[in-house]
């Protein structure tokens with residue numbers, strides 16, 4: 457089978473197409489014939505060597521959608537021919553930029569007939585991330601204000617739609633007026649340019665000065681100060697990337713705020729959340745935006761694009 461691999465860390469050019477033997481699923485694994493996989497920001501960090509613990513050569517890709525080709529002997533819920541999608545795969549799971557990928561059964565769910573392979577791949581990782589942030593970590597409630605930093609990004613575009621479906625008042629940021637407009641089209645009540653010098657005031661005003669109840673932050677190093685400023689009393693900040701910078705004179709205690717880190721890699725049982733994501737997609741509450749599609753030979757280009765940003769939604773790789 458054809459796979460994308462890198463044999464050494466480096467820039468996007470280290471990605472190449474190789475031939476490998478088709479893998480055999482372990483007893484608790486499903487072998488998926490991959491029809492689409494998406495590019496996640498973290499893929500480029502593993503490739504460059506910024507994140508360690510990668511055994512080389514490595515196949516990138518942490519999500520996929522496709523058709524079950526074979527199942528391990530202990531797998532009960534899937535059979536050859538099923539349409540499926542999978543997300544939240546770690547580097548130990550083997551990578552999905554391959555014609556076939558073995559995936560633990562607990563990270564796979566059935567893909568509704570009405571949802572395309574591209575859309576399933578696009579929303580599996582980021583849909584699970586948004587669900588875990590809002591439902592499991594923040595306990596977002598209807599009518600609350602929530603702020604999604606980078607509402608046009610992969611996670612952001614899923615979070616804007618999920619927050620809207622949950623009945624929250626969604627505010628978001630993006631990198632230009634045009635991207636803000638697109639984020640409002642996804643359901644955000646208001647969207648702001650993240651470079652605005654009056655960002656905090658604009659956000660406060662949009663909440664009628666009540667403050668933001670839930671904040672989904674993907675650049676805590678840059679935005680913790682702003683988060684603490686715009687947070688409402690008892691506000692919850694869920695962070696998916698970045699450390700805690702030195703912030704002085706904070707309203708952390710006075711507002712009784714919670715800052716909570718999360719990582720999808722910590723949840724081994726992803727199937728129940730994927731099933732919820734599937735239901736949201738089937739109902740039309742969560743719709744993937746596919747910004748661009750690439751074939752295996754163009755994976756380097758896709759890695760450059762994910763690092764550059766400036767688009768809405770997800771980049772898709774086709775075998």
Ligand SMILES: NC(=O)c1ccc[n+]([C@@H]2O[C@H](COP(=O)([O-])OP(=O)(O)OC[C@H]3O[C@@H](n4cnc5c(N)ncnc54)[C@H](OP(=O)(O)O)[C@@H]3O)[C@@H](O)[C@H]2O)c1
Pocket residue numbers: 496497498581582585605606607608609610611612629630631632635650674675678695696697718719720721762763764765766767769
């Ligand atoms: N902890 C977890 O479980 C988890 C799960 C998934 C993802 N993540 C991490 O979360 C981050 C986002 O992932 P993703 O897949 O959504 O990435 P992505 O698709 O590349 O989106 C990145 C977003 O960040 C925005 N951005 C860029 N510069 C910004 C700035 N100065 N201020 C505010 N926003 C800015 C981008 O806007 P422009 O396009 O306008 O530049 C875009 O909206 C990544 O670091 C990823 O590794 C963590």
